[in-house]
Amino acid sequence: MLETSARLLRLLSLLQAHREWSGADLADRLGVTPRTVRRDVDRLRELGYPVNASPGTGGGYQLGAGAELPPLLLDDEEAVAVAVGLRTAAGQGIEGIGETSVRALAKLEQVLPGRLRRRVSALNAYTVPMLRTPGSPVDPAVLTELVAACRDSERLRFAYRDHGGATSRRTVEPHRLVCTERRWYLVAWDVDRVGWRTFRADRIEPTPPHGPRFPPREPPAEDLAAYVSKGVSTAAYALEATFRLHVPLAEAATVVGPMDGVLEADGEDACLLRTGAANPDYLLMHVALMGLEFEVIDPPGLDERMRTIRDRIDRALGRAPGGRAPAQSAAQAPEPVLGADPDTASVES
Structure with a gap:
């Protein structure tokens, strides 16, 4: 005993x-x-x-929660993880958290045992962060409120602002927060719309009181990161397309990030990229500039648009100094029909 x-x-x-x-x-x-x-x-x-x-x-x-924060017990791995997480947070775009993270990290390192302090110091000395700051930082108080609602399986009420500035009232059953290199997203079951939705955290304004508690649902996908990636890189756009990349999946993953599209293996030496864009030209340039050999799988008409762009580039390269290549009429280069818009209801823009 x-x-x-x-x-x-x-x-x-x-x-x-x-x-x-x-x-x-x-x-x-x-x-x-x-x-x-x-x-x-x-x-x-x-x-x-x-x-x-x-x-x-x-x-x-x-x-429960008290008037003051009591001492927390952390094992070795938890202490190192917290220290590394604070260091990363200090360089991120979460509004107001950078300086606070530095102060908390200093306190933590002061009481770390020597063996753990050396591990954290090594990580600090021999890693260089190259992280982009999001254009719309998230209030850390909002993040902690969202996390608490996910943890406690408590219904969440908030005002949500879409990309056009229109605001709607939402009541959801929050499931998880997913973080990309630039943004935070909340995956939740929308009670009024009866379906799973993905919300940008920087557009959420919580409106307490929250509750009641709810029994957790089965998540919309086993891999939530891939689910959110598909939503923000593909389903959120008017045009969707599938490309075959002529490189193995592991090699493509070093170039294609979660905000660029969703990758799927297609044999040992190729993979499929599913992505989207506002118009076909952006879509083709986005894939072409990845620097990987590719071919269009669908939608129909995208190949023809690619030939139109290729011919325009060929004419520009073949133009004599000071000369002018003949213009191509709209009748010669019709805009292809790229299919119906996808169902984007699961992604809140």
Whole structure:
């Protein structure tokens, strides 16, 4: 059986790692009786830790929020991860968090054991961040509110501003936050629209009170990163296309980011890229400038548009100094029909 002081630390660690524990589960984990658990909980309360207890068969113990932040227990890997995360956050575009992250990192490194401080120092000394700052930073208070609602399975109410500035009221069941190199997205079940939606976090304005609690749903996809990537790089645009890249998937992934499109293996030496754009010219230039050999799979008509662009470039290259190439009429270069607009209802622009 653990000594009292060690047992209290173990109890605190368990309460910090899980939202709610039953008395029987805690007793089993600690190897003590439920009565001892109750006494230890009282000791933690005397030390200033707000441990809440709810009676009944569905009740249990939960570490609540207090007037002051109590000490947190982190294992070695958690401490290093927090230190590295703070360093990364210091260079990101989350509004107002850079300076705060630096102060928190300084406090953490001051109390880290020597072996962990050396690991963090090595990461600081031998890594160089090359991260782009998003044009629309997210208020860190909004991020923490969204994360808390996801964690607690609590309905979230907010005002959402679309790309045109129009605002709508939303009630959702939040599932996860997904972060790209430039933006944060909330994946949630829209209660009024009865479907999964993806929202840009910088366009969300929470409007408490939130709630009630809800039973978590099955997520819209096993790979949420790929789900959001498809939404923001493909389904959000009027035109969608599929290209075959003549390089292995692993090689293409070094060039094609999650905001560029979704990759799928197509044999050992090729892969498919599904992406979108506002018009066919942007779409073709976007893929051509990746520097990879490719071919158009669909939509019909995109090949013809590519030939039109190629001929225009050929004429420009073949123009004599000071000369002028004959203009091509609109009748000679018709705009291709690239198919119907995709269903973009799952992506909130």
